[in-house]
Amino acid sequence: MTAVEKIGKTVEEAVALALAELGVTENKVDIEVLEAPSKGLFGFIGTKPAKVKVTLKKIDPVAVAQEFLQNIFTAMHIEVAIEKVTVDEGVVFNLRGQDLGILIGKHGQTLDALQYLTNLAANRDIEDDRVKIIVDVEDYRKRREETLYRLAERLADKVKRRGERVVLEPMSRHERKIIHMALQDDHRISTYSEGEEPYRKVVIALKR
Structure with a gap:
């Protein structure tokens, strides 16, 4: 339901x-x-009530997301420039400014939480055509992905030399996926995840 018509003694009552x-x-x-x-x-014979039509405004989830982030930065008293780019997966908000490490956190944990909350805010009143918002800081996600690729390759070499499996530290689902993808074409190596969230880890081992 996007619009309704109502009747009341006054306009205010009909709107309510x-x-x-x-x-x-x-x-x-x-x-x-x-x-x-x-x-x-x-004053009373033939009195006509008020009749109104109330229509839901079209929601722009991207604008809602940007306003949500800006309100957070204002509350934190930090100046952040938001670069907005549309990609295949959704919309990327790349945040730029001074000393924004506080928005990243250890291995991007704070950034992931910020992204999660931003998506909740953006899609709160949307049932269909939900938009995916990717929040990044100074291209951190790309740098982190490159770091994880190098880490995966280095640990895979270690597994091949020693013949022993390697268990990585707990990672988010997205980062675990990067490790799996980095080694998916290595015919000597297998990767899998074990443990429960949020302590789920990637295991790198020799194929049997």
Whole structure:
């Protein structure tokens, strides 16, 4: 349901009924007064009620995401420039500024949490056509991916030399996927994950 028409003694009453049915606040709708209330003969005979049409505003999830991030940065008292780029997976917000390591955290854990919350905010009122927001800081994700690729190759060589499996430190699902992809074409190596979230780890071992 994107629009409703309601009748009330006053415009305000009709709008309130419409908002209650839609389950939203007034700032999320457009209001059109179809019929203004009027008093009839002697102030009550033939009185006409108010009639309104209340329509949900079209939500731009990307704009919602950007506003959400900006509000966080304002609360943190940090100046951040947001570069917005559309990619196949969704929309990337690459954050640039001074001393933004606080937004990254250990191995990107803070950044992943920020990205998760931003996607929740952006898609909160959307049922279909949800957008994926990727939050990055100074191209950190690309640098981290390159680091993980090198790490995977180095540890795979170690496994081949020693014949013993290597267990990596706990990683996010995205980072575990990078390790698996880095070694998927190595015919001597197999990779798999073990453990429970958030302590799930990648294991690199010789193929049997």
